[in-house]
Amino acid sequence: MKFSVLCVRGHGARLGQLSSIGHQGCKILDTPMCMLYTRGGSAPYLGLDMLQRMENIPPVAHITLSHLSDHYEAVQAFKEGVAKFTALKDHLVFISLHDPAVEVYSGFNEKSGIAIWGKGGKTKIDVDLFMKIQEALLPDWYQALSDGDTSKDTSKKRAGKSVQRTLTFLDQIIERHSQSERLKNSALFGVIEGGYSEKDREHSAKETSARPVSGFIIEGFHNMGPKSEQFCISDVSGVIQKTLDYLPEDKPRLMHGVWPPDQVLEAVELGIDIFDSSYPCSDLCMYFDDLAPISPHCTCYTCHKKFTRAYINHLLNTSEILAGVLLMIHNFHHYFQFFRSIHSALEENKLEELKRVIQQQKSSAISKDALLS
Amino acid sequence: MAASRAHALTFKIIAECKTTKARVGKINLPHYHVDTPVFMPVGTQGTLKGLAPEQLVELDCKIMLGNTYHLGHRPGPELLEKAGGLHKFMNWDRCLLTDSGGFQMVSLLKLAEIKEEGVKFQSPHDGSEMMLTPEKSIEIQNSIGADIMMQLDDVVHSSTTGTRVEEAMHRTIRWIDRCLAANKHPEKQCLFPIVQGGLDPDLRKRCAEELIKRDVDGYAIGGLSGGEEKSHFWRMVTLSTDILPKDKPRYLMGVGFALDLVVCVALGCDMFDCVFPTRTARFGTALIPGGQINLKNKMFAQDFRPIDENCNCSTCKDYTRAYLHTIVTIEPVASSLVTVHNVAYQLNLMTSIQKSIVDNRFPEFIQNFFEEMYPDGDFPQWAVEALKSVNVRLSE
Ligand SMILES: [Zn+2]
Ligand SMILES: [Zn+2]
Numbered sequence: 001m002k003f004s005v006l007c008v009r010g011h012g013a014r015l016g017q018l019s020s021i022g023h024q025g026c027k028i029l030d031t032p033m034c035m036l037y038t039r040g041g042s043a044p045y046l047g048l049d050m051l052q053r054m055e056n057i058p059p060v061a062h063i064t065l066s067h068l069s070d071h072y073e074a075v076q077a078f079k080e081g082v083a084k085f086t087a088l089k090d091h092l093v094f095i096s097l098h099d100p101a102v103e104v105y106s107g108f109n110e111k112s113g114i115a116i117w118g119k120g121g122k123t124k125i126d127v128d129l130f131m132k133i134q135e136a137l138l139p140d141w142y143q144a145l146s147d148g149d150t151s152k153d154t155s156k157k158r159a160g161k162s163v164q165r166t167l168t169f170l171d172q173i174i175e176r177h178s179q180s181e182r183l184k185n186s187a188l189f190g191v192i193e194g195g196y197s198e199k200d201r202e203h204s205a206k207e208t209s210a211r212p213v214s215g216f217i218i219e220g221f222h223n224m225g226p227k228s229e230q231f232c233i234s235d236v237s238g239v240i241q242k243t244l245d246y247l248p249e250d251k252p253r254l255m256h257g258v259w260p261p262d263q264v265l266e267a268v269e270l271g272i273d274i275f276d277s278s279y280p281c282s283d284l285c286m287y288f289d290d291l292a293p294i295s296p297h298c299t300c301y302t303c304h305k306k307f308t309r310a311y312i313n314h315l316l317n318t319s320e321i322l323a324g325v326l327l328m329i330h331n332f333h334h335y336f337q338f339f340r341s342i343h344s345a346l347e348e349n350k351l352e353e354l355k356r357v358i359q360q361q362k363s364s365a366i367s368k369d370a371l372l373s
Numbered sequence: 374m375a376a377s378r379a380h381a382l383t384f385k386i387i388a389e390c391k392t393t394k395a396r397v398g399k400i401n402l403p404h405y406h407v408d409t410p411v412f413m414p415v416g417t418q419g420t421l422k423g424l425a426p427e428q429l430v431e432l433d434c435k436i437m438l439g440n441t442y443h444l445g446h447r448p449g450p451e452l453l454e455k456a457g458g459l460h461k462f463m464n465w466d467r468c469l470l471t472d473s474g475g476f477q478m479v480s481l482l483k484l485a486e487i488k489e490e491g492v493k494f495q496s497p498h499d500g501s502e503m504m505l506t507p508e509k510s511i512e513i514q515n516s517i518g519a520d521i522m523m524q525l526d527d528v529v530h531s532s533t534t535g536t537r538v539e540e541a542m543h544r545t546i547r548w549i550d551r552c553l554a555a556n557k558h559p560e561k562q563c564l565f566p567i568v569q570g571g572l573d574p575d576l577r578k579r580c581a582e583e584l585i586k587r588d589v590d591g592y593a594i595g596g597l598s599g600g601e602e603k604s605h606f607w608r609m610v611t612l613s614t615d616i617l618p619k620d621k622p623r624y625l626m627g628v629g630f631a632l633d634l635v636v637c638v639a640l641g642c643d644m645f646d647c648v649f650p651t652r653t654a655r656f657g658t659a660l661i662p663g664g665q666i667n668l669k670n671k672m673f674a675q676d677f678r679p680i681d682e683n684c685n686c687s688t689c690k691d692y693t694r695a696y697l698h699t700i701v702t703i704e705p706v707a708s709s710l711v712t713v714h715n716v717a718y719q720l721n722l723m724t725s726i727q728k729s730i731v732d733n734r735f736p737e738f739i740q741n742f743f744e745e746m747y748p749d750g751d752f753p754q755w756a757v758e759a760l761k762s763v764n765v766r767l768s769e
Contacts, residue, residue, distance in 0.1 A: 040700045047710045049687035071699045077675045087691040119703055311462055314448045321423030321705050
């Protein structure tokens, strides 16, 4: 994987390009970008048939180990990797450990491995199993095994331990990765840990960037899930800034979480390049609160085909799946559009203006009740 | 009036089977045309289990059902009328058929009581006493605006016997006249009477003979999907189609399992509906030639074939059984994916039946169908008898 920064705006917002990625070397991706959020290897509510009716779908499908670890033996027997297995063969695949929209239970990670929570409950994943699964899934890029079980209240001792464990995992993974024929086109992202401790973050950043990784994932500020929507990046901008200072410019940086638009913009300003798109799925109704409502001007499939609010409201009231399908399309559309506007804002050096628009939308957001009445 | 009446429905027979009572026809309706024999998927709440209307068009579905009981409750007739009818509300510009609401009321609400005036029931919301009269049913169905409406009928369970069945039969005849009189849009919404009479051949015969005196565009055969004995079931069906006029479509209500479809087409039925193919998708059950499979079963964990190799639906084109195995009953998208296939299966079956009738090889089609469904030759006795009654002798 190659990454180049085309320009830097403000303090550290980067306009970049990813190329030579994984198994589809010809694809070029513009950053900042979001990935296509999936559950169990499918965009929520959207089969390929419906997904293909959308425009500007992110080329990278974000699949999580927690959804597929129970089934890796099937993918192994399938031989052709998880992209084809999940019918997303035209997508690049990034494999993370956890679903950003689901809270990760605290206190289950060990020196020998970490806990992944799937539908079948807890699975303990050590480096051995982790590499076996990656070889089966054949990702274009993947997150190294990491102990990100730290948050605001974590002790400094625990933060240090998470850094150490994660580095130990990384060394073992690098060794295994370099010997793997199947993973020779897969890129590995190292994980920066250290909770809220600047010193541990610094250590983690320095050590991880000294190793042969293609990019970085910065985690360990929260335990994912709906609560992470309340996570305020400005509370930790100092720590993140410090961390980024020790990372090389020419490698991409990814942060997981449920990202409302204003938080995305702050993270972009700090120098984060890659994001999830679990936010538009986190609460299908609530999403209307802060981005444009279903509107006659929207060009998404749902609005273009003139499905009315009244109809969608009826589908919600009767718990019909089509409500999820139609809202998911609209919400995804807006979120993907939003990343396109970040892009043009950076190109035209108008990030401040975009920030103002997003702030305005946030404060004038119509309430859920208003939509449903 | 009969001579000058505007017809919302016209029916043309394209081909007739030379052996059985099966026929291929074309129904023209205000919104679209329908090729028969047809299976109509059920979209109870104004949506078909996670499918966008466009996907149904791509499957070449031409008509679907809505349930008056549910739609009358939510979103309600006022909103539907404001939206310009259910077609516009749900974005479906092909044909719709609605039931009367009576069946659901009697089966869903324990306290429903049938009187001459209508079905008395307690509102599920505030407990107040309400009445679904024939006029009210048609009023709601007029607001929904389906191309084909059903009369309110006096529903009795198929296991009921005695005077109650006879009472229901007579009441059903009285109610069709009230329904016909109440229809505000006969030029764009036609109304089918329903042949009742339980499992009593004499009552059914009398009911059908009385109903065919009415000026209507088609007929339904009701009260035969309640788990009655199959040997009674097919006899009631064939008795009804013997009496009903040839030049009008016959709708066998609530019947839609593949085996029943094949047999009842041979007995002369043209239209069918059933919730099973769409409802069962949620639990991971997929229909295939020869039966059904449950994708949740471990045996599919490493089965990298599509649900049906010969199916041309988008699910079979893109997805393997092994992948579906990992998401059925877990991810809502699995429900939509399996529904697409199940609807495709039902529609493909009907298209193959139509073709075989046109090509005058329906009896061979039936033989092949049975061999695929029952490879050990263990054909259900009732089906063998039913088919024998229309000159098809299955060889085992
Ligand atoms: Zn839209
Ligand atoms: Zn199929």
